Amino acid sequence: LYGEYISNFDKALKLLDESCKKNRAFGELVREFESQPACANLPLSGYLLETVQRIPRYKLLLQDYLKHLPEDSDDRLSSERSLELISKVAAHVNESFREVDNFKKLIEVQKKLVGDPGDGLISPSRVSIS
Numbered sequence: 001l002y003g004e005y006i007s008n009f010d011k012a013l014k015l016l017d018e019s020c021k022k023n024r025a026f027g028e029l030v031r032e033f034e035s036q037p038a039c040a041n042l043p044l045s046g047y048l049l050e051t052v053q054r055i056p057r058y059k060l061l062l063q064d065y066l067k068h069l070p071e072d073s074d075d076r077l078s079s080e081r082s083l084e085l086i087s088k089v090a091a092h093v094n095e096s097f098r099e100v101d102n103f104k105k106l107i108e109v110q111k112k113l114v115g116d117p118g119d120g121l122i123s124p125s126r127v128s129i130s
Contacts, residue, residue, distance in 0.1 A: 002051075002055065002089075002093055003092070003093050003096030003097060003100070004096075004100075005051060005052070006052055006093060006096075006097055007096065007097055007100035007101070009048065009049075009052055012048060013045055013048065016030075016044065016045065016048075017045075030044055055086065055089055055090050055093060056090060058086050059083070059086045059087060059090050062079060062082055062083040062086060063083060065079060066079055066080065066083060
């Protein structure tokens with residue numbers, strides 16, 4: 001789910017921007033929301049970005065924590081395991097993002113070559129080589 005969120009993030013920002021421009025009432029509602037003290041002057045797009053930055057931030061925080069944690073600390077083993085796990089999650093998310101990006105490139109190539117996306121150029125075993 002996180003991978004899908006990241007892979008669609010640019011599209012979501014574009015849709016938010018377009019929706020604010022096309023629908024005046026919606027744009028005003030978003031601006032009103034953003035002006036609330038609880039929002040701390042952060043635009044809605046900034047809150048959407050928070051989710052994208054979460055996993056990399058956790059990894060960096062754990063790395064920094066471990067750097068300053070004494071070797072004999074009771075937290076060392078669990079913190080190292082946590083870093084290993086969050087690193088695997090980050091790698092998985094990055095790989096998912098690359099796969100989605102690759103799929104989008106293949107769709108564009110197929111459109112240029114044969115037009116209809118249903119013509120069979122794309123298959124799960126094919127990748128775009130850039």
